[in-house]
Amino acid sequence: xxxxxxxxxxxxxxxxPISDKTRQIHARINDASMSISVCPYCAVGCSQLVYxxxxxxIDIEGNYESPINGGTLCPKGAATWxxxxxxxxxxxxxxxxxxxxxxEERSLDWxxxxxxxxxxxxxxxxxEERDEHGMxxxxxxxxxxxxxxxxxxxxxxxIKKLFTAGLxxxxxxxxxxx
Numbered sequence: 001x002x003x004x005x006x007x008x009x010x011x012x013x014x015x016x017p018i019s020d021k022t023r024q025i026h027a028r029i030n031d032a033s034m035s036i037s038v039c040p041y042c043a044v045g046c047s048q049l050v051y052x053x054x055x056x057x058i059d060i061e062g063n064y065e066s067p068i069n070g071g072t073l074c075p076k077g078a079a080t081w082x083x084x085x086x087x088x089x090x091x092x093x094x095x096x097x098x099x100x101x102x103x104e105e106r107s108l109d110w111x112x113x114x115x116x117x118x119x120x121x122x123x124x125x126x127x128e129e130r131d132e133h134g135m136x137x138x139x140x141x142x143x144x145x146x147x148x149x150x151x152x153x154x155x156x157x158x159i160k161k162l163f164t165a166g167l168x169x170x171x172x173x174x175x176x177x178x
Contacts (some may be wrong), residue, residue, distance in 0.1 A: 031053070034052075044149075046077050126141065127140050
């Protein structure tokens with residue numbers, strides 16, 4: 001301690017090493033809203049924390065409270081923010097008509113209506129009330145549904161009810177099972 005005091009006296013007291021600028025620095029997620037989400041990439045279903053400010057996503061990280069990923073993310077999950085903010089990300093509906101050589105931009109309302117019409121046309125054209133043995137089947141084998149792995153149980157339940165009981169689609173599957 002004596003040596004320290006002599007050295008201190010020799011060089012003088014060092015002022016506080018933390019500058020005012022350093023004191024003002026804070027994490028970019030300070031004052032941000034946080035939402036829990038699911039990584040969009042694979043069937044694991046890792047939990048993510050999505051931070052937003054002024055309606056814009058400013059950061060995405062692994063959820064430490066998740067029993068699935070415990071705060072970690074794979075390289076693809078860790079790059080989710082980059083996916084959302086990529087300058088090459090397509091954010092509008094693109095449509096290529098049959099035999100066309102180019103893509104056209106269409107509205108989301110147009111696309112949703114078009115999909116609904118095509119599903120109804122296909123269902124109506126291929127709907128079977130009875131099979132070849134006369135057994136009641138109320139189905140269509142012309143349409144299938146392949147769900148995403150990040151759908152939760154409630155979404156899968158509603159999809160299953162709508163597509164099987166509502167539309168008579170037999171082939172309903174989910175990526176998480178494959």
